[in-house]
Amino acid sequence: MLRGGPFLGGEVAARSAQTVARFVEHWARHGWGVWAVRERPGGAFVGQCGLNTVDELGEVEVLYALARATWGRGLATEAASAALAYGFDVVGLRRIIALAFPHNLRSRRVMEKLGMRHDGFVTVWGIEAVCYALDVATFRARPPA
Ligand SMILES: CC(C)(COP(=O)(O)OP(=O)(O)OC[C@H]1O[C@@H](n2cnc3c(N)ncnc32)[C@H](O)[C@@H]1OP(=O)(O)O)[C@@H](O)C(=O)NCCC(=O)NCCS
Numbered sequence: 001m002l003r004g005g006p007f008l009g010g011e012v013a014a015r016s017a018q019t020v021a022r023f024v025e026h027w028a029r030h031g032w033g034v035w036a037v038r039e040r041p042g043g044a045f046v047g048q049c050g051l052n053t054v055d056e057l058g059e060v061e062v063l064y065a066l067a068r069a070t071w072g073r074g075l076a077t078e079a080a081s082a083a084l085a086y087g088f089d090v091v092g093l094r095r096i097i098a099l100a101f102p103h104n105l106r107s108r109r110v111m112e113k114l115g116m117r118h119d120g121f122v123t124v125w126g127i128e129a130v131c132y133a134l135d136v137a138t139f140r141a142r143p144p145a
Contacts, residue, residue, distance in 0.1 A: 001061070001063060001098075001099040001100050001101070001107075001127075001129060002063075002065060003125050003127070004125075004127070023048075023050075023052075026052060026053065030053065032050075032051055032086070032087075032090070032091050033050055033051060033052065034048050034049065034050030034051070034052060034063065035048070035049060035050045035079075035083070036048060037049050037064075037066060037075065037079050039070070039075075046066055046067045046070045046075065047064070047065050047066035047067055047070070047075075047079075048063070048064065048065055048066075049062075049063065049064040049065075049066075049076070049079035049080055049082075049083055050062070050063065050083050051063075051083055051086070051087050051091070051093075051096070054097070054099070054124060056124050056125070057097070057122060057124055059095070059096075059097045060087065060093055060095075060096050060097070061096065061097050061098055061099055062080050062083050062084055062087070062096050062097075062098050062114075063098070063099075064076045064079055064080050064083075064107075064110065066079075071106070076107075076110045077110050077113045077114065080098075080110060080114055081114060084096055084114060084134065084139060088136045088139050088140075093136065094135060094136050095133060095134070095135045095136070096133070096134055097116075097119065097131055097132065097133045097134075098111045098114075098116055098131070098132045098133075099122070099124060099129040099130070099131055099132075100129060100130055100132075101127070101129065101130075102121070102128070102129070102130045108130065108132070111132040112132075114134065115134060115138065115139070115142050116132035116133060116134045117132060117133060117134070117138075118130070118131075118132055119131045119132055119133040
C-alpha cells in the first residue's frame with residue numbers, strides 16, 4: 001500500500017526517490033520485488049506493481065499504483081494478477097496479502113477481483129489498514145480468468 005500522502009511540492013521528488021531506493025534494495029536482497037508497469041502497445045510507463053515484504057507483519061504484500069489517466073481499464077487487476085502468479089509459482093510463497101486505507105474502495109475492489117478475502121484490520125507503518133489475503137491453495141483453485 002502507499003505509505004501516506006498525497007505529497008506536495010518538493011516533497012514529491014524526495015518521497016519518490018526514497019520509494020525507488022527501497023524497491024531497488026528489496027530486489028537486491030530478495031531477487032524479486034516491485035516492477036514498473038508499462039502500457040501495451042507503446043510501452044509508456046504508467047505506474048508500479050509487485051511484491052513487497054512487510055517486515056512489521058511477517059508477510060508479503062502485493063501493491064499497485066497507476067497514473068490516474070489509466071484508471072478503470074483493468075490494468076491494476078491485470079498487473080496484480082501477474083504479480084500474484086509470480087509470487088506463488090516462481091517465488092514459492094504460501095500466502096500474499098494486500099493492504100489499503102479502508103476508504104480506498106477502488107483498491108479494495110481490485111483485491112476482490114483478484115480473489116483475495118477480507119482478513120481484518122492491521123496497524124502497519126503507523127497506518128490503520130484493511131487487510132486482504134490469498135493463500136496458494138485458493139489461488140490454484142481459482143477458475144481461469
Ligand atoms: C487502485 C488503482 C491501482 C486501481 O487501478 P485501476 O487500473 O483503475 O483498477 P482496475 O481497473 O483493475 O479495477 C478498478 C475497479 O474498482 C472499481 N471502482 C472504481 N471506483 C470505485 C469506487 N469508488 N468504489 C468501488 N469500486 C470502484 C472499478 O469499477 C473496477 O471494478 P470493476 O472492474 O468490477 O468495474 C488506482 O486507482 C490507483 O493507482 N490509485 C492510487 C494509488 C492507490 O490507491 N494504490 C493502492 C494503494 S492500497
